[in-house]
Amino acid sequence: MAVERSEQPEAAPVPLIELRQVTKDYGPIRALCKVDFQIREGEVLALLGDNGAGKSTLIKILSGIVPITTGEIRYRGEPVQLRSRQDSTNLGIETIYQDIALVDDMDVMRNIFLGREETGRFGLMRIGSMRRKAMEVLEHTVGISGIKSPEQMVRGLSGGQKQAVALARAVYFKNKILLFDEPTSALSVRETNKTLEYILELKHEGVSSVLVTHNIYHAYKTADRFVVLSHGRVLLEADKADTDIEGLTRVVVNT
Amino acid sequence: MQLLSTLRRSPAGNIIIVFVVAQIACVVFGLLFPQTFPYLQARSIGALLVAVSPLTIMAAGVGVLMISGEFDLSVGSTFALAPYVMALLVNNWGIPAPAAIAAALAVGAGIGAINGVITLNARIPSFIATLGAMMFWRGILLALSQGASQSFRPGGWIQALFTGAIGPLQAQFGWALVVVAGVYVLVHYHRLGNHIFAVGGNLQSAVAIGVKPYRVKLFCFVLVGLLAAFAGVVDAVESSSISPKQGQTMELLAIAACVVGGISLTGGVGSIIGVLFGTGLLFTIQTVLFLLRAPGEYLDAFVGLLIVVAVVFNRVTRKE
Numbered sequence: 001m002a003v004e005r006s007e008q009p010e011a012a013p014v015p016l017i018e019l020r021q022v023t024k025d026y027g028p029i030r031a032l033c034k035v036d037f038q039i040r041e042g043e044v045l046a047l048l049g050d051n052g053a054g055k056s057t058l059i060k061i062l063s064g065i066v067p068i069t070t071g072e073i074r075y076r077g078e079p080v081q082l083r084s085r086q087d088s089t090n091l092g093i094e095t096i097y098q099d100i101a102l103v104d105d106m107d108v109m110r111n112i113f114l115g116r117e118e119t120g121r122f123g124l125m126r127i128g129s130m131r132r133k134a135m136e137v138l139e140h141t142v143g144i145s146g147i148k149s150p151e152q153m154v155r156g157l158s159g160g161q162k163q164a165v166a167l168a169r170a171v172y173f174k175n176k177i178l179l180f181d182e183p184t185s186a187l188s189v190r191e192t193n194k195t196l197e198y199i200l201e202l203k204h205e206g207v208s209s210v211l212v213t214h215n216i217y218h219a220y221k222t223a224d225r226f227v228v229l230s231h232g233r234v235l236l237e238a239d240k241a242d243t244d245i246e247g248l249t250r251v252v253v254n255t
Numbered sequence: 256m257q258l259l260s261t262l263r264r265s266p267a268g269n270i271i272i273v274f275v276v277a278q279i280a281c282v283v284f285g286l287l288f289p290q291t292f293p294y295l296q297a298r299s300i301g302a303l304l305v306a307v308s309p310l311t312i313m314a315a316g317v318g319v320l321m322i323s324g325e326f327d328l329s330v331g332s333t334f335a336l337a338p339y340v341m342a343l344l345v346n347n348w349g350i351p352a353p354a355a356i357a358a359a360l361a362v363g364a365g366i367g368a369i370n371g372v373i374t375l376n377a378r379i380p381s382f383i384a385t386l387g388a389m390m391f392w393r394g395i396l397l398a399l400s401q402g403a404s405q406s407f408r409p410g411g412w413i414q415a416l417f418t419g420a421i422g423p424l425q426a427q428f429g430w431a432l433v434v435v436a437g438v439y440v441l442v443h444y445h446r447l448g449n450h451i452f453a454v455g456g457n458l459q460s461a462v463a464i465g466v467k468p469y470r471v472k473l474f475c476f477v478l479v480g481l482l483a484a485f486a487g488v489v490d491a492v493e494s495s496s497i498s499p500k501q502g503q504t505m506e507l508l509a510i511a512a513c514v515v516g517g518i519s520l521t522g523g524v525g526s527i528i529g530v531l532f533g534t535g536l537l538f539t540i541q542t543v544l545f546l547l548r549a550p551g552e553y554l555d556a557f558v559g560l561l562i563v564v565a566v567v568f569n570r571v572t573r574k575e
Contacts, residue, residue, distance in 0.1 A: 065463065085465035097463060103456040105523045110449055115464040117446040124444050 014077045015040050016177060016208055017062065017091070022071030024057050024232075031057040033232040034071070039177055039208050044199060046219035047212045048252050049229035055212045058229070059179050062210075063095040064088035092176035096166045096183060102154045109134040109150035112169045137172040138164065160191030167198065171207075178202070178209045184218055196222045216252055220245045228252055266517045267529030269572060270565075274532040277539050292546055299542065301425065305493065307538040308427035309334070309486040311531060313505065314512040315438045316482030318530040320475045321513050322442065324455035324522025325381035327370060327476065329388035330483035330509055334502030336396045337362040337484030338491035342405035352409035360484050366392060367480020371473040381476075389506065400499040407491050417492035427489055434482060439527040451475060456523025511558055512537055515565040537561070 015038035024032040032054045039045060049055050060066040061073075064082045073082055075091050082088055088095075102111045109127075112134050118126040134150035147161055154162060163183065170178050180199070184192040199209050199222055213219050219226065226243065228236040228251050236251050285294030293299060313330055320327055341359035344350040350358075370388050374381040408414070419426045442448035453461035454468040461468060491497045516533025518525030540557050 063463070085463070089465065095463065097460075103453050103460055103523065105456045105519075106449075106452050110452070114449060114453055114461070115466050117449055119446050123446050124440070125446055125449065127444065 013040070015074075016076060017093075018074040018077075019058075019061070019068075020072040020074065022061065022073070023069050024054075024061065024066065025069045031232055032061075035229075035232070035234055037227065037234065039210060040225075042203055042206045042208055043225055044203055044209045044211060044223045046223035046226045047210055047229065048214075048216065048219060048226060048248070049235075050252075052231075053229040054232040055229055056181070057232075059095060059181055059210070059212060062088060062093055062177075062179055064093075089173075092174070093179065094170040094173065094175040094177070095179040095181065096163075096170055097181045102162055102165060104155040105153065107151045107153055108138070108147055108157075108165050111154055111165055112137070112150075112172060114169075116173060133172065134168070137168045158191075159187050160194070163187060163191065163195055167195070171202070176207060178207060179212070180209060181212050182214070183211065184213065184215065192218070216245065216249050220248060265526065266524060267526040267532065268517075269569060270516050270529045270532045270536065274536050274539070277536060281539065281543060294542070294546060299546070301423075303538055303542050304428040305425050307534055308425075308431040309490040309493075310505065310508060310512060310537070311431040311534045312434045312486040312489060313483050314509040314516075314530050314534050315435050315527060316479035317506075317509040318513040318516065318518050318525060318527055319438060319442055319451060320381075320479045321510070321518045321520070322455045322522060322525050323451045323472050323475045324458065325374065325472055325475065326385060326510070327367070327381065327479045327483075328385040328506045329366060329370060329392060330479060331502040331505040331507075332389050332392040332396065333363050333366050333480055333483040334487040334490070334505055335497065335499055336366070336392050336487075338407065338487040338497045339396055339400060339405055339499060341488060342407040342491065342497050343399075345407065345409070346405060352413045356413070356488055359488050360481055363480040363482070363484020363487075364477050365480070367477040367483075368473065370480065371476030374476070375469050375472055393503075396499045402499060404496050404498045406496045408495050409492065414492065417489055427493055430485075430489055434485070435527060435531050438478075438482075442527050447471065447474065452523055454522075508537065508558070511562045514562055517565075517569055519569075520566070533565075 017039040019035055019037040022032055022035045022037070023030065035054070035058070037058065047055050047058065057066065061068055061082065064085045064087045067083055073080055080087070080091065082091075103114065106114070109131050113125075113130050118130050118133075120126050131150045138147055138150070147157065147164065154165065157165070178199075183195055183199075187195060196218060199211070202209065211219060211223060220240075224240050226236065226238050226240070226248060227234060228248075238248075281292075281294045284292045289295070313334060317327060317330060337359040340362050341355040344355040344358055345352055366388065370381065370385050373379070373388075374384040377384070415426070417426050417430070421429065442451060450461065450466045450471045453464070453466050454471050458468060487497070487502065490501070512533040513525070513530050514520060514533070515536055516525070516529030516531070518529065537558060540561065541554055544551075544553050544557065
């Protein structure tokens with residue numbers, strides 16, 4: 001059922017982001033080997049694979065945190081460099097990490113605006129405006145939030161509320177591509193469903209999401225396309241129409 | 256009650272409550288026993304505010320650095336070396352006092368920058384880097400001075416600037432308030448302050464978001480050095496002399512004031528207002544012991560006790 005990568009039709013629209021023959025070495029260890037990878041406009045892509053398959057490395061490359069060793073990255077067909085977090089931000093890429101997303105001892109508002117503070121004269125923050133916007137985006141963004149005040153400390157929030165803050169941060173800055181690193185691992189069932197629903201909602205607004213997950217069920221429910229990595233190589237790339245959950249499970253389990 | 260619960264939730268809340276309670280107790284005893292416990296004498300209040308100023312200035316910087324997740328143990332040495340250099344420039348080279356003060360501040364900022372570069376480039380704990388710096392600069396100062404003190408009497412407007420008074424407000428305490436206010440705005444309302452909390456609270460996360468920890472921390476190191484030097488200058492003008500041994504163990508008092516003021520030893524938590532009150536509490540205890548004619552040695556014992564109690568207290572109340 002699954003379509004092998006080599007059989008992929010050539011005439012597909014220009015992808016938003018494309019990795020061509022990307023290799024990443026950490027010293028003697030090859031984390032990714034000649035990986036071709038695409039993120040298309042307005043899709044949800046699930047990135048699957050065992051621990052050590054190269055999922056995190058791929059996410060870090062797209063986030064601009066680690067540089068590629070060889071290969072090419074294209075944005076809407078144009079070659080680009082992803083050398084820093086800033087580069088990836090400029091392309092509208094935002095990463096939502098499962099565990100290291102937020103600073104616990106800072107309040108919600110300061111977390112949302114961290115690194116992108118609204119400032120006035122002398123670099124002083126526009127607290128009033130940031131507070132208002134933080135509340136707006138939290139209310140609009142995620143029903144799971146239940147966060148009372150933008151000045152609440154992140155430490156006291158539940159897993160779902162933290163996720164909401166991370167999402168609010170990603171969405172507020174109008175990002176085109178959201179990278180989710182194990183978005184549901186720390187969440188309750190209800191919170192997980194809300195988050196996955198929200199990812200679909202964003203898709204309809206034209207936002208592309210990459211879902212890194214161990215949970216094939218969540219992946220299948222939400223994603224339009226699946227990429228399975230194993231030992232740094234792309235093992236499978238398939239559209240939802242061309243695979244089913246059993247087939248997908250078989251590939252992932254056998255990696 | 257509303258005020259009290261708001262206070263308790265703010266990072267400086269605990270220390271403000273303790274400080275106020277201590278003040279009320281002192282005032283009550285001062286009123287009840289004006290002869291044996293003359294706490295409310297204008298002279299002793301004035302002297303207290305002057306005495307508290309250098310440590311407040313130093314601790315404000317130390318607090319910022321601690322929020323960023325680093326320490327500076329060399330501030331006591333900077334507190335002596337920077338004004339000593341200033342006095343040498345004036346006394347031996349005839350350099351005008353304003354230029355010499357600028358030089359002292361540059362020495363402080365320079366020491367801070369060296370601490371920062373060593374800590375951040377060699378990736379070693381700042382505790383070690385600045386322990387070395389503390390001993391190194393003290394040693395240099397002792398060698399340079401041959402143990403002799405320098406006098407410093409700039410006179411004129413410089414003297415007025417550092418020891419004058421506007422009504423009841425002495426210049427020294429005025430400077431301390433200016434520094435605290437400036438640092439407060441920086442830490443809590445400037446974007447750089449947001450980054451200082453972030454690198455101290457969760458370095459990984461800050462990096463992932465694109466905050467540059469090297470720049471942020473280096474800035475903090477320089478600020479600490481600068482303020483330690485400034486504290487030394489304020490103290491030097493007040494006492495008209497600089498001893499090469501002054502400021503020893505002051506770094507620990509500054510850290511103590513920060514910890515008592517609610518700043519976390521692991522970084523990322525705290526408030527500059529807390530540091531102000533933490534310093535105030537240390538000096539209140541000192542004053543009380545002095546008024547009770549307790550031998551000076553007891554101060555260390557009390558401060559030691561206070562640090563431990565404060566940290567335990569903060570931990571317990573934060574868990575709730």
